[in-house]
Amino acid sequence: QKEVEQNSGPLSVPEGAIASLNCTYSDRVSQSFFWYRQYSGKSPELIMSIYSNGDKEDGRFTAQLNKASQYVSLLIRDSQPSDSATYLCAVSRGGAGNQFYFGTGTSLTVIP
């Protein structure tokens, strides 16, 4: 398994705050990066994908990628109690026939 590490949790933030989730990966050939959200008892669901260095924004979510540092992060602005879940970072070499490897996950709790 390709090594993908996430910041240790659990992470607790008050409602309305910014939650910051971090991920590092070891495979320098990785080209595609993803953030999945997993609610307790449910399957993971994709919330963001990023392929180029820099920032990508989608609503309250911003993904940041730095391939030189092998680092990807997710910022959640104006955190809501419904954001409470486990967030999983995933990486892939991209293209057809390539596997997806997941990080250890970070549990986020947003306190009302």
Add this chain to the structure above:
Amino acid sequence: SAVISQKPSRDICQRGTSLTIQCQVDSQVTMMFWYRQQPGQSLTLIATANQGSEATYESGFVIDKFPISRPNLTFSTLTVSNMSPEDSSIYLCSVVWVRGANVLTFGAGSRLTVL
């Protein structure tokens, strides 16, 4: 939207027995994978299910323990053989759809408890 059907959704099995999990999708996919999620843990890739040929297993997983079939583009099975309590996990089928971005979508999972 495209659907991934996985069954059984859950099962309780006795030590030493085997269980086959089925994954059926309603649209064409480029890739099918099987993951394991042990209690409180993240996702570990077991293998890539290859159509019409042997699956590609990740380090630590072997065909004798986790035989996988994929007879066509839209169907795959994972068998957990000679089960022990350590095999108690959620097993997830996941796919990359032909139509759409190269991202992974998961089935609902099969929760397996081995006594």
